[in-house]
Amino acid sequence: MNIVVLMKQVPDTWSERTLRAADNTLDRDAADAVMNELDEYAIEEGLRLTEAHGGEVTIVSMGPEKATESIRKALSMGADKAVHVSDEALHGSDALVTSAVLAKVLERAGFDLVILGSESTDARTGVLAAMLAERLGVPQLTFASKVDIDGSAIAIHRLADYGYDTVEGTLPAVVSVVEKINEPRYPSFKGIMAAKKKPVETLTVADLGIDPAQVGLAASATEVVEWAKRPPRAAGVVVTDDGDGGTKAAEFLASRKFI
Amino acid sequence: MVGCMLNDEQEALRSTVEEFAREVIAPVIGGYYERGEFPYEIVAKMGKLGLFGLPFPEEYGGMGGDYFAFCLALHELGRVDSSVAITLEAAVGLGAMPIYRFGTPQQQADWLPDLCQGERLAAFGLTEPGGGSDIPGGMRTRARLEGGQWVIDGTKAFITNSGTSITSVVTALAITGEQDGKPEISAIMVPAGTPGFTVGPEYSKVGWRASDTRELSFSSCRVPAGNLLGERGRGYAQFLQTLDEGRIAIAALAAGLAQGCVDECLRYAGQREAFGQHLGSFQAIQFKIADMAARAHLARLAWYDAAARLVAGQPIKTEAAIAKLTCSNAAMDNARDGTQIFGGYGFMNEFPVARFYRDAKVLEIGEGTSEVQRMVIARQLGVG
Ligand SMILES: Cc1cc2nc3c(=O)[nH]c(=O)nc-3n(C[C@H](O)[C@H](O)[C@H](O)COP(=O)(O)OP(=O)(O)OC[C@H]3O[C@@H](n4cnc5c(N)ncnc54)[C@H](O)[C@@H]3O)c2cc1C
Numbered sequence: 165m166n167i168v169v170l171m172k173q174v175p176d177t178w179s180e181r182t183l184r185a186a187d188n189t190l191d192r193d194a195a196d197a198v199m200n201e202l203d204e205y206a207i208e209e210g211l212r213l214t215e216a217h218g219g220e221v222t223i224v225s226m227g228p229e230k231a232t233e234s235i236r237k238a239l240s241m242g243a244d245k246a247v248h249v250s251d252e253a254l255h256g257s258d259a260l261v262t263s264a265v266l267a268k269v270l271e272r273a274g275f276d277l278v279i280l281g282s283e284s285t286d287a288r289t290g291v292l293a294a295m296l297a298e299r300l301g302v303p304q305l306t307f308a309s310k311v312d313i314d315g316s317a318i319a320i321h322r323l324a325d326y327g328y329d330t331v332e333g334t335l336p337a338v339v340s341v342v343e344k345i346n347e348p349r350y351p352s353f354k355g356i357m358a359a360k361k362k363p364v365e366t367l368t369v370a371d372l373g374i375d376p377a378q379v380g381l382a383a384s385a386t387e388v389v390e391w392a393k394r395p396p397r398a399a400g401v402v403v404t405d406d407g408d409g410g411t412k413a414a415e416f417l418a419s420r421k422f423i
Numbered sequence: 424m425v426g427c428m429l430n431d432e433q434e435a436l437r438s439t440v441e442e443f444a445r446e447v448i449a450p451v452i453g454g455y456y457e458r459g460e461f462p463y464e465i466v467a468k469m470g471k472l473g474l475f476g477l478p479f480p481e482e483y484g485g486m487g488g489d490y491f492a493f494c495l496a497l498h499e500l501g502r503v504d505s506s507v508a509i510t511l512e513a514a515v516g517l518g519a520m521p522i523y524r525f526g527t528p529q530q531q532a533d534w535l536p537d538l539c540q541g542e543r544l545a546a547f548g549l550t551e552p553g554g555g556s557d558i559p560g561g562m563r564t565r566a567r568l569e570g571g572q573w574v575i576d577g578t579k580a581f582i583t584n585s586g587t588s589i590t591s592v593v594t595a596l597a598i599t600g601e602q603d604g605k606p607e608i609s610a611i612m613v614p615a616g617t618p619g620f621t622v623g624p625e626y627s628k629v630g631w632r633a634s635d636t637r638e639l640s641f642s643s644c645r646v647p648a649g650n651l652l653g654e655r656g657r658g659y660a661q662f663l664q665t666l667d668e669g670r671i672a673i674a675a676l677a678a679g680l681a682q683g684c685v686d687e688c689l690r691y692a693g694q695r696e697a698f699g700q701h702l703g704s705f706q707a708i709q710f711k712i713a714d715m716a717a718r719a720h721l722a723r724l725a726w727y728d729a730a731a732r733l734v735a736g737q738p739i740k741t742e743a744a745i746a747k748l749t750c751s752n753a754a755m756d757n758a759r760d761g762t763q764i765f766g767g768y769g770f771m772n773e774f775p776v777a778r779f780y781r782d783a784k785v786l787e788i789g790e791g792t793s794e795v796q797r798m799v800i801a802r803q804l805g806v807g
Contacts, residue, residue: 352473
């Protein structure tokens with residue numbers, strides 16, 4: 165089975181994140197870069213599926229040069245090879261443009277199954293799986309907490325508030341995963357050493373036959389017009405217990421509509 | 424390694440173990456420590472990560488790394504917890520390493536694959552109730568050949584990893600005769616469960632409370648003659664080499680603890696307030712943390728240097744002893760200062776610095792006391 169896992173490098177959620185004043189795009193230099201956490205689950209699922217059914221896992225990542233660190237990590241976990249789309253022209257691309265570029269890469273690489281995290285921690289749009297499935301003309305099975313494959317049939321548990329729905333489809337397909345699905349492995353030292361020798365193909369927009377004018381900030385359908393820093397945390401309310409502490413705490417919770 | 428910088432693979436390993444320690448060990452280790460319980464689940468995960476096979480070639484089930492890589496892992500584990508770090512150190516450095524170095528192909532094939540996976544642990548029994556520094560002077564354990572078997576009698580004290588449910592083998596040093604009027608020392612492998620081999624209850628320890636340390640007794644304990652590890656009469660020389668390397672490993676663990684104190688204090692100094700300010704805004708606290716960071720840095724350089732020499736095949740006796748002495752000092756000093764910065768909370772078991780404080784002391788004792796390190800250094804320098 166030919167599995168492609170999409171992986172994005174994002175600013176570490178633990179560090180202070182901000183936008184660039186010049187064009188309201190994410191300031192990727194201001195924070196440490198890490199692999200998008202949900203993508204670790206996507207990679208793990210890809211590896212488990214190929215371990216069970218045979219085949220190969222290819223990592224596809226679109227992002228600046230620095231993303232090679234995260235690609236190496238994905239290869240250290242056990243993925244077989246990677247495609248890195250890296251081009252200055254892509255800077256500022258929104259989800260719609262990104263999906264167009266990635267769809268081209270996927271058409272070029274070929275796939276039985278595309279796996280991706282259900283969202284990235286930076287933009288958090290969560291729409292990529294649907295956009296890709298639409299562009300590629302294949303079924304989308306999203307928010308999977310479990311994936312089963314039997315021949316060309318695929319079934320997932322789709323996470324819901326009340327539990328899960330079972331969604332079925334046929335391969336080729338696009339699946340987005342949630343963190344309930346598995347426990348991602350850590351790269352072993354053997355994996356780290358092996359990753360050095362695994363092939364990484366680097367592509368520009370032109371290599372994909374895409375006109376650079378069709379990508380990037382200018383070609384994007386959405387735009388960040390204005391933004392503000394998160395307001396500083398307001399001081400808490402101190403409740404002194406004069407015998408009515410319980411009531412006061414309940415009143416506070418009620419005022420915030422928690423109860 | 425360029426100078427003291429890590430190469431890409433070493434850095435990838437370091438950051439993987441750092442992440443593993445933070446995500447898998449840190450959240451749960453306090454509970455194991457409090458209960459004095461061996462953390463089998465964590466050890467199994469460390470095994471999956473390949474940590475127990477780090478310095479061994481792939482044909483033995485290892486990871487194909489080297490001793491430097493092994494020490495890097497110990498350093499990162501030590502930043503978060505010493506019990507799991509010493510479990511790894513003893514299993515690999517003391518337990519599996521002599522089998523890899525001195526074992527026959529058959530012994531290697533019998534024991535190493537499981538040990539490299541971390542599915543089984545090995546222990547090394549040198550110290551005896553009558554003395555650990557004075558070897559072989561204080562040794563009483565004897566073994567004699569009888570009908571194609573070694574018959575062992577004696578007692579070993581403070582043996583790490585010797586009584587877990589996954590311990591597969593203990594290598595015991597024993598007097599097997601006399602050579603030129605001196606006791607002849609050999610190393611003999613005793614599989615867990617051998618009749619006549621009794622594992623005592625877990626000691627009640629001040630620190631390293633989630634690691635396994637026990638007294639062992641051998642009473643007419645019989646193992647096949649083929650369980651001799653390495654050459655007869657070479658036990659002492661082999662163990663000296665094992666201990667020289669092991670000192671670098673303990674040094675790495677100790678430097679990790681020293682750094683762990685810095686990590687904890689940086690976080691705390693930015694949060695805790697006194698007199699209307701963060702602790703970190705008081706110069707007395709700033710200077711303490713600066714001193715701690717300097718000690719942790721120098722400690723790291725000391726073991727980097729010794730380990731790099733070891734991997735390059737250079738002599739390490741002096742550098743290993745200096746690293747062990749320096750790093751264990753740094754660990755003690757930082758644990759004391761770190762606890763002080765935490766104030767009363769630093770005396771509460773639920774705070775990692777309290778655990779570091781309890782764990783630091785033994786680093787000046789195990790695998791050669793600080794006095795022994797000074798003796799080694801002085802002797803190497805030609806004084807005395
Ligand atoms: C938790 C723990 C785990 C351990 N794990 C293992 C293990 O897995 N395997 C193993 O074999 N051992 C193990 N040990 C034993 C450890 O290596 C010894 O405790 C250590 O070597 C010191 O020996 P000792 O306790 O007999 O002290 P002693 O040798 O009795 O020393 C007592 C004191 O006298 C000092 N001293 C001794 N001789 C001299 C001298 N000539 N000049 C100046 N000062 C001197 C020492 O430095 C020390 O301060 C472990 C110990 C502990 C506490």
